[in-house]
Amino acid sequence: MTVLVTGATGGLGNMVLNHLKNIIPQKEIYGLARNNDKSQKLLKSGFNVKIATYDDPTLLEQAFEGVNRLLLISSSEIDHRQEQHKNVIDAAQKAGVSYIAYTSFAKATKANSPLSEDHAYTENLILNTGIDHTFLRNNWYLENEKTLLDTALITGKVVHAGGNGQAGWQLRREFAEVAARAISGQFSFPNVLEVGGSLITYQQLFEALERFSGKKIEIISSDNNAASKYLQDFADLPKEVANIYVSSQEIIRSGDLAVQADNMTKYLGRPLISTDDALKELLHLT
The missing domain is CATH 3.90.25.10 (UDP-galactose 4-epimerase, domain 1)
Incomplete structure (x- = not known):
């Protein structure tokens, strides 16, 4: 099995990687970095690295080749988020990724916030692929x-x-731990999970x-x-x-x-x- 975490050099992505290595063998874990300079810290920490940006469909498809399970951490580029997420999901489908976990937004399809529109759009893209998935509808980082x-x-x-x-304020590291458990394939997760405190x-x-x-x-x-x-x-x-x-x-x-968050004790293990x-x-x- 091969697991890949996008946004791996960011705060949340790096936390996910460090939780993940305590669940599955580190040799099975890949982090996606935007360039070779960004990848150095991951490599020094013993992680495999693939290079691609959300803006390059060809590189994304190459990076996802052989990947079984993918964590899509939502883009921080609000003006381009929908296009970037479509690139990631299209590439994942072409590469044969079998599972996608996506860091979404609380009650994404029913919320009225400007934030929810991009997340609802992305959830719908994933649904339309037919790929097994978990939408991690994260509440607010403390x-x-x-x-x-x-x-x-x-x-x-x-x-x-x-x-x-x-x-439902909670520490980022706990959102990361939930994501790591979801992407690891070692635990049973629902298709939609409201995550928060x-x-x-x-x-x-x-x-x-x-x-x-x-x-x-x-x-x-x-x-x-x-x-x-x-x-x-x-x-x-x-x-x-x-x-x-x-x-x-x-x-x-x-x-x-x-x-209201779902049963975090069940999905976090504590x-x-x-x-x-x-x-x-x-x-x-x-």
């Missing part, structure tokens, strides 16, 4: 909130635009931060402009970057991430760590 959490600790105050919306609001997230930091934090739910200004003023972010952060808070406010412990790990709190 790491996405690190700037906000750090700034709250420094200032004793946080302003967010998430309202009463809920998200317990649903909580920003209010509850920052109350947990208060408990373990021992610092009182004023938690203010406001509008997009106020949330952006807070990040500009106190996190020293340019307006454009602050607005991107706030747009993710908008998604949470909309309710698109208020999706319970997810609690929000409190995840915060301590992320922020190195004791």
